[in-house]
Amino acid sequence: xxxxxxxxxRLILERRKKLDILKESGNNYLNNYKGNTxxxxxxxxxxxxxxxxxxxxxxxxxxxxxxxxxMGRSSFANIKDETGVLQFYIDKKKLDxxxxxxxxNSDIGDIIYIKxxxxxxxTEELTLNCDDFKIITKSLRPLPEKFHGLSDQEIKxxxxxxxxxxxxxTWNTFNDRFKIIKSIRKFFxxxxxxxxxxxMMQKIPGGATARPFxxxxxxxxxxxxxxxxxxxxxxxxxxxxxxxIYEINRNFRNEGVSSxxxxxxxxxxxxxxxxxxxxxxNMTESLLKFVVNNVKGNEIITYQDHEINFGKSFKRIxxxxxxxxxxxxxxxxxxxxxxxLTSFCNxxxxxxxxxxxxxxxxxxxxxxxxxPNLIEPTFITGYPIEVSPLARVNNDNPxxxxxxxxxxxxxxxxxxFSELNxxxxxxxxxxxQVKLKDSxxxxxxxxxxxxxxxxxxxxxxxAGEGIGIDRLVMILTDSPSIRDVLxxxxxx
Numbered sequence: 057x058x059x060x061x062x063x064x065x066r067l068i069l070e071r072r073k074k075l076d077i078l079k080e081s082g083n084n085y086l087n088n089y090k091g092n093t094x095x096x097x098x099x100x101x102x103x104x105x106x107x108x109x110x111x112x113x114x115x116x117x118x119x120x121x122x123x124x125x126x127m128g129r130s131s132f133a134n135i136k137d138e139t140g141v142l143q144f145y146i147d148k149k150k151l152d153x154x155x156x157x158x159x160x161n162s163d164i165g166d167i168i169y170i171k172x173x174x175x176x177x178x179t180e181e182l183t184l185n186c187d188d189f190k191i192i193t194k195s196l197r198p199l200p201e202k203f204h205g206l207s208d209q210e211i212k213x214x215x216x217x218x219x220x221x222x223x224x225x226t227w228n229t230f231n232d233r234f235k236i237i238k239s240i241r242k243f244f245x246x247x248x249x250x251x252x253x254x255x256m257m258q259k260i261p262g263g264a265t266a267r268p269f270x271x272x273x274x275x276x277x278x279x280x281x282x283x284x285x286x287x288x289x290x291x292x293x294x295x296x297x298x299x300x301i302y303e304i305n306r307n308f309r310n311e312g313v314s315s316x317x318x319x320x321x322x323x324x325x326x327x328x329x330x331x332x333x334x335x336x337x338n339m340t341e342s343l344l345k346f347v348v349n350n351v352k353g354n355e356i357i358t359y360q361d362h363e364i365n366f367g368k369s370f371k372r373i374x375x376x377x378x379x380x381x382x383x384x385x386x387x388x389x390x391x392x393x394x395x396x397l398t399s400f401c402n403x404x405x406x407x408x409x410x411x412x413x414x415x416x417x418x419x420x421x422x423x424x425x426x427x428p429n430l431i432e433p434t435f436i437t438g439y440p441i442e443v444s445p446l447a448r449v450n451n452d453n454p455x456x457x458x459x460x461x462x463x464x465x466x467x468x469x470x471x472x473f474s475e476l477n478x479x480x481x482x483x484x485x486x487x488x489q490v491k492l493k494d495s496x497x498x499x500x501x502x503x504x505x506x507x508x509x510x511x512x513x514x515x516x517x518x519a520g521e522g523i524g525i526d527r528l529v530m531i532l533t534d535s536p537s538i539r540d541v542l543x544x545x546x547x548x
Contacts, residue, residue, distance in 0.1 A: 067198045074161045075194045083158065086192045089169045091118040096139030098174065099182060109175050115184060116171045117142060118192065120221065121164055131159070132183075135170060143177075144170050144184040155189055165195030165221075213545050229533045232351055233541055236529055237304065239350040240324055243343050249300040249326060254289035256282060256306070260504045263287030265445070265489075266309040267498045269319075282308035285522065287446065288507045290327055291475060295515045302326035304525070315537040316467060316527065319546055327475070327520035333447075333458045336472040336519045337435050340462055341370050344433070344528075351532060359465055359534050362431055370462075374438035376418065378426045386421075397421065415440025415455065430463035445485045445501060447473035462523075464531050472521030479511035 078084040093115050101107050119137030129148035134141050148156050162168065171188040200206040200222050212219040212226070219226045241251070259278070261268040263285030271280050286303050293301055304324045311317060328335070348355060348366045355367030373381070376391050385403075390396040394414045401408045401417065406424050408417050419440055430436075437460045441449060444457035459473035476482050486508070492500035529541040539545040 064198070068196055071163055071194065071196045071198075074163070075196065077161060078158075078191060078194060081154075083191065084194065086169075086190060089118065089190065089192060090116070091137075091169070092116045094139040095119070095135065095137050095142040098142055098184070099140065101174070101182075107174060109173070111173045113173055114171055114187075115174060116169070117144075117184065118169050119167070120195075121162060121166050121168050124162065124164055126160075135168060142184060143181055144172070144186055145175075146186050146189065150185075150187055151189065158191055159189045162189075162191055163195060163198070165197070165199045166191050167193035167195070213539050214547055216543055229529075229535060229541060230543065232533050233529045235351045236347055236532060237322075237525065239347045240304070240343070240525070242350075243346050244302045244326060247300070249302045249328075250298060252290070252293060252298070252301050252303050253305070254283075254286040254293075254303060256308075258283050258289075260502045260506075262501055262504050262507065263289075263446070264307075264309075265499045265501060267311060269308050269310045284309050285323075286325055287520065287522070288504060290325055290520070291515060291518070292507065292510050294327055294329060294475075294518050295510045295513055299329040299516075300327070313546065315539075318526065318538050318542060321538075321542075322525040323522050324525060325520065325522045327518055329516045329518050331519040332517070333437075333460055333472055333474045333519050336521045337370075337372065337460055337462075340435075340470055340472070340521065340523070341433075347528075348532065357532060357534075359531050360536060362465065364432065364464065364531070366433065370433040370435055372435040372437060372460075375422050375426075375436050375440070376438060378430075378436055379418065379421055382426045382429060391418070413440070413442045415442035419443045427463065427468070428466040431465055434463050435460045436463065444473065445489055446476055446482075448476045448478075449481070467527050467531070468524070469527050469531070470521055470523040472519065475515070475518040475520055477511060477515040477518065479508050482511055483508050 075084060095117060098115060098117070107113060117135055117137065119135045121133055122136045122141065123134040125132045131146040132143060133146065134143055146156075146159055151159070169188070169190040169192050170184060170186050172184045172186040175183055175185050177183055200218065206212055206218050206222040212223070220230070244251070257271065257280040259280060261281040261284050263283075264287065266284040268284050269282040271282065272278070273280055285307055286305065290301060290303060302324055304322065306320055307323055308320050310319060313319065345355065345366055348357065356363060356365050358364070380386050380388065380391060385400055386397070392414065394417060397414070397417050398408060401421065404424065406420060408420050411417050411420060438456045439447070439459040439461070441455055441457050444459045447457035447459040450456045450458050457473060461468055462470035476485070486501060486503045489501035490503050493502070526538050526541055529535070530538060533541060535541050
C-alpha cells in the first residue's frame with residue numbers, strides 16, 4: 057500500500073469518527089433544515105445600511121463547505137451552492153459550546169447549514185457572520201487537494217461528480233449545455249412546433265445509416281434495436297397530421313469512440329410540412345444565431361483559438377464546388393469523371409475500391425479533403441443521391457438530392473433535406489440498402505415495410521433536419537472532446 061492510499065484511509069477513518077460523534081448527538085444526516093437565500097442572491101444585494109451589519113436581518117444558506125481557516129477563536133470558511141461561493145465567519149464566543157464543537161469537527165466537503173447577518177471585512181468582502189452552524193451531511197471522503205484540484209482527465213470523466221465539485225470550468229460548461237437546450241426548445245416552441253416522443257426501442261432500426269445496438273425483450277421473445285434515429289417515426293406523425301414537430305432525445309449507434317463520437321448522444325430532429333431544404337437552412341441559421349446570442353451574449357465566439365462569427369451570413373456551397381475549391385487537382389472537367397477521380401483518390405491514399413458509383417467517390421473525396429477544413433459555419437448542398445437514401449431527388453438534376461449538411465470547425469453539426477414522400481421511390485432506395493447490407497455493409501438501412509405503407513397513405517411535402525446537440529455544445533463551450541460535454545461519457 058503506497059503512502060497516498062494510507063493517508064486517504066487515515067483521513068476517511070478520522071471522518072468516520074466525527075460522524076460517530078454526530079450520530080451520538082442525534083445530528084447525523086439532518087433533513088429538516090432549509091435555506092432562505094443563495095450565495096448569488098446575497099452577492100446581488102445593494103449593501104444598504106439596513107442590510108449590512110444588521111443583526112436583526114438573518115440569512116440562511118445551505119451548501120458544501122469548500123475551505124476552512126481556523127485562527128484561534130475566530131475562523132473563516134467558504135460555502136458553495138449551485139449559484140456560487142460565499143465567505144462566512146465563525147466567532148467562538150458567539151456560538152454555544154455544542155455548536156462550536158460541531159464546527160470544529162467539520163471538514164471540507166461537508167454539506168452545511170449556516171445562519172447569520174452580513175458584514176464586510178476590511179478587504180470589503182461580503183461575509184456572513186454566523187450565529188448558527190450545522191453539518192447536514194458528513195463528507196466521509198476528502199476532496200482532491202485544494203491547490204491542484206481534480207486535473208486527471210480520466211478521473212474527471214469517470215467521477216464527474218468530483219469534477220463538478222472541484223472545477224468551476226466544468227460546472228460552467230454543463231450550465232451552458234442546459235442553457236443551449238433550453239434555448240433550442242424556446243426557439244421551436246415560439247414557432248409553434250410541438251415537442252413529441254418516439255420509441256427508443258424499435259423492431260426495425262431506421263432513419264440513418266449506422267450499426268445499431270441489439271437487445272432482447274424476454275416476455276415477447278423478440279429482438280429489439282436501440283434507435284439510431286427517430287426520423288421514420290417522426291415522419292409517420294407527419295402522415296398522421298402533425299405539421300410542425302420536434303424531438304430532443306438520445307440516439308444510439310454501435311460505432312467507434314473518438315473526440316467527436318460517443319455511442320450514446322443527444323440530437324434534435326424537427327420536421328415541417330410544406331417546407332423544403334432551403335427553408336431548413338434558413339431556419340438553422342436563425343436558430344443558431346438565436347442560441348449563441350441567448351447563451352453567450354455575443355455573436356462572435358472562440359473555439360480552440362479560432363474565432364467564429366455567427367453574426368454574418370453562413371456560407372453555402374455545393375459539394376462539388378467545395379471539392380474544386382479545396383483542390384487544384386480537380387476541375388470542372390474532372391469532377392464528374394470517375395476514372396480521373398479514382399486516380400486522384402489513389403494519389404492521396406484514399407481507398408475507394410468498394411465504391412462503384414461516381415457519387416460515392418465524390419462524397420468520399422469530400423469527407424477526406426474538404427470536411428476537416430470547414431471552419432466557419434458552412435452549408436454544403438448538392439449531395440449525390442447515392443448517399444442520401446431518405447432525401448428527395450432534385451427537380452433539375454436527378455443525380456443529386458435536395459439535401460444539405462452543416463459544418464463548423466470541421467465537425468458535421470446538422471443534416472437536413474426535403475423529405476422523400478414518393479413511396480415507390482422510397483421502396484427502391486430501401487431495396488438498394490438491403491443489397492448493400494447483404495454484401496456486408498453493417499451500416500446500411502433495413503427495409504421498413506410499415507413505413508412504406510405509411511407513405512402510401514400520403515405524406516405532404518415536408519422538410520426535416522437533425523442537429524447533433526453534443527457537437528454544438530462542444531463548439532459553444534470551447535470543449536475539444538465530446539466527453540467534455542457529456543455528464544457521464546461511456547468508459548471502458
